[in-house]
Amino acid sequence: xxxxxxxxxxxxxxxxxxxxxxxxxxxxxxxxxxxxxxxxxxxxxxxxxxxxxxxxxxxxxxxxxxxxxxxxxxxxxxxxxxxxxxxxxxxxxxxxxxxxxxxxxxxxxxxxxxxxxxxxxxxxxxxxxxxxxxxxxxxxxxxxxxxxxxxxxxxxxxxxxxxxxxxxxxxxxxxxxxxxxxxxxxxxxxxxxxxxxxxxxxxxxxxxxxxxxxxxxxxxxxxxxxxxxxxxxxxxxxxxxxxxxxxxxxxxxxxxxxxxxxxxxxxxxxxxxxxxxxxxxxxxxxxxxxxxxxxxxxxxxxxxxxxxxxxxxxxxxxxxxxxxxxxxxxxxxxxxxxxxxxxxxxxxxxxxxxxxxxxxxxxxxxxxxxxxxxxxxxxxxxxxxxxxxxxxxxxxxxxxxxxxxxxxxxxxxxxxxxxxxxxxxxxxxxxxxxxxxxxxxxxxxxxxxxxxxxxxxxxxxxxxxxxxxxxxxxxxxxxxxxxxxxxxxxxxxxxxxxxxxxxxxxxxxxxxxxxxxxxxxxxxxxxxxxxxxxxxxxxxxxxxxxxxxxxxxxxxxxxxxxxxxxxxxxxxx
Numbered sequence: 001x002x003x004x005x006x007x008x009x010x011x012x013x014x015x016x017x018x019x020x021x022x023x024x025x026x027x028x029x030x031x032x033x034x035x036x037x038x039x040x041x042x043x044x045x046x047x048x049x050x051x052x053x054x055x056x057x058x059x060x061x062x063x064x065x066x067x068x069x070x071x072x073x074x075x076x077x078x079x080x081x082x083x084x085x086x087x088x089x090x091x092x093x094x095x096x097x098x099x100x101x102x103x104x105x106x107x108x109x110x111x112x113x114x115x116x117x118x119x120x121x122x123x124x125x126x127x128x129x130x131x132x133x134x135x136x137x138x139x140x141x142x143x144x145x146x147x148x149x150x151x152x153x154x155x156x157x158x159x160x161x162x163x164x165x166x167x168x169x170x171x172x173x174x175x176x177x178x179x180x181x182x183x184x185x186x187x188x189x190x191x192x193x194x195x196x197x198x199x200x201x202x203x204x205x206x207x208x209x210x211x212x213x214x215x216x217x218x219x220x221x222x223x224x225x226x227x228x229x230x231x232x233x234x235x236x237x238x239x240x241x242x243x244x245x246x247x248x249x250x251x252x253x254x255x256x257x258x259x260x261x262x263x264x265x266x267x268x269x270x271x272x273x274x275x276x277x278x279x280x281x282x283x284x285x286x287x288x289x290x291x292x293x294x295x296x297x298x299x300x301x302x303x304x305x306x307x308x309x310x311x312x313x314x315x316x317x318x319x320x321x322x323x324x325x326x327x328x329x330x331x332x333x334x335x336x337x338x339x340x341x342x343x344x345x346x347x348x349x350x351x352x353x354x355x356x357x358x359x360x361x362x363x364x365x366x367x368x369x370x371x372x373x374x375x376x377x378x379x380x381x382x383x384x385x386x387x388x389x390x391x392x393x394x395x396x397x398x399x400x401x402x403x404x405x406x407x408x409x410x411x412x413x414x415x416x417x418x419x420x421x422x423x424x425x426x427x428x429x430x431x432x433x434x435x436x437x438x439x440x441x442x443x444x445x446x447x448x449x450x451x452x453x454x455x456x457x458x459x460x461x462x463x464x465x466x467x468x469x470x471x472x473x474x475x476x477x478x479x480x481x482x483x484x485x486x487x488x489x490x491x492x493x494x495x496x497x498x499x500x501x502x503x504x505x506x507x508x509x510x511x512x513x514x515x516x517x518x519x520x521x522x523x524x525x526x527x528x529x530x531x532x533x534x535x536x537x538x539x540x541x542x543x544x545x546x547x548x549x550x551x552x553x554x555x556x557x558x559x560x561x562x563x564x565x566x567x568x569x570x571x572x573x
Contacts (some may be wrong), residue, residue, distance in 0.1 A: 095441075107423055109449050111334065154439070163356050178342070179450050208386060246311075260470050364413065
């Protein structure tokens with residue numbers, strides 16, 4: 001048995017490097033198209049609890065983020081998170097009953113459903129049908145509702161990610177090499193991963209992310225935005241060279257994607273203009289992405305009616321016709337079909353899965369908790385660690401349940417989470433951010449609507465009328481809308497601006513231009529390296545590269561390339 005365990009460990013580690021399946025390079029829209037072949041009342045009352053009075057009075061005896069120990073006594077971090085957030089549960093419901101939350105729900109519904117269907121198609125290919133679109137959409141709906149209702153930071157949106165997909169593909173390859181049943185191996189790996197994540201949650205291991213700084217946050221955020229933009233552009237552009245498409249269809253694809261993006265972006269910016277009244281400006285701005293999607297869908301329908309499906313028919317969103325597993329297997333995975341030695345050996349790949357889920361989850365929650373969003377519920381001022389331990393507990397429990405049923409593992413999804421927060425941001429008369437509507441209604445409603453698409457035929461039939469190019473325009477909007485306010489992006493633009501007329505930034509008069517350029521170019525190099533790793537056969541090592549950003553940042557400081565005082569200004573939270 002020991003020999004088998006050793007062989008299992010060696011093969012599992014080597015499979016991560018040699019797997020021929022590179023999930024992130026597969027286009028989301030092509031996966032959406034492939035899947036189509038195979039197959040709470042709201043009111044307008046202002047009840048927001050973002051005022052200082054809504055938050056508990058800070059306890060000066062509590063440690064600050066930097067003073068937080070890496071590990072704490074068992075359960076201390078979880079109890080602290082829930083003790084601060086649960087008393088505000090009533091306001092988490094009341095604060096979500098308004099027009100802005102309704103707009104955010106409609107926007108994020110499309111933004112969460114489309115990737116779920118796309119990733120479902122990719123999982124189908126990677127696992128030979130063992131996990132597919134039905135499992136992905138069901139997992140997104142059920143686990144999304146549970147997370148929104150039980151987490152300490154309910155504005156975080158969970159979903160599948162490229163690195164997790166790459167890992168599952170590698171695990172499927174490993175199962176084939178070892179002549180083991182895939183789903184039982186997946187279940188045991190998930191149970192081990194769940195156990196390790198559970199231990200990390202009760203020991204407050206998420207405090208480790210305090211060593212990450214704005215340097216890493218900015219790179220990670222720009223990377224995820226770049227992936228969304230890259231996927232949208234490559235898929236729209238690919239229709240012009242695809243033999244399965246005509247020039248007319250390719251042109252219509254470009255028009256629909258552009259209509260969605262331009263309409264959403266233009267109407268979103270209406271808030272900062274002087275047209276109409278403030279109430280009209282804010283309402284139109286909040287519903288901008290939804291209006292963009294509806295406008296492009298109506299344009300596609302008009303083209304189909306006038307020119308016919310043969311000339312103007314485009315691939316559309318597709319959902320499974322019946323509520324059943326993709327392969328027709330039972331919902332519960334037969335875990336005992338895996339040999340005893342492999343059940344123990346599954347702990348080896350579980351270590352890599354833990355790194356994937358742990359870093360994806362905590363880095364995204366750290367971005368959501370950024371002080372720029374001025375959140376106050378259950379928060380210590382300026383502390384981005386609040387809520388992480390309780391949220392990790394929820395993720396560990398969900399991972400165990402997903403593993404037993406054969407659902408894909410879900411963690412915090414960066415672009416969707418940041419877009420969710422920004423859709424709930426409040427502004428004053430001058431367009432300055434004043435706070436965020438902190439509540440649980442939108443997260444619950446988004447995933448409940450996705451669940452309705454799985455269970456009921458009429459919503460499912462309506463969504464099959466949404467052309468994929470429309471969703472590509474929405475992906476483009478998701479990617480670009482997350483960039484404003486990212487200082488790395490602002491410094492990249494600054495590289496091409498005339499310093500004599502460029503607007504001044506907080507570092508302009510305190511940090512030499514040369515040092516700002518070196519800092520920015522270092523971030524760009526890291527961005528390129530992370531993108532290369534993600535797109536390569538080493539994709540499962542992506543979170544390890546993220547973890548290396550912190551030592552690199554401190555290396556810049558220690559080496560003297562950039563003085564400590566300059567880095568502290570550029571990297572200030």
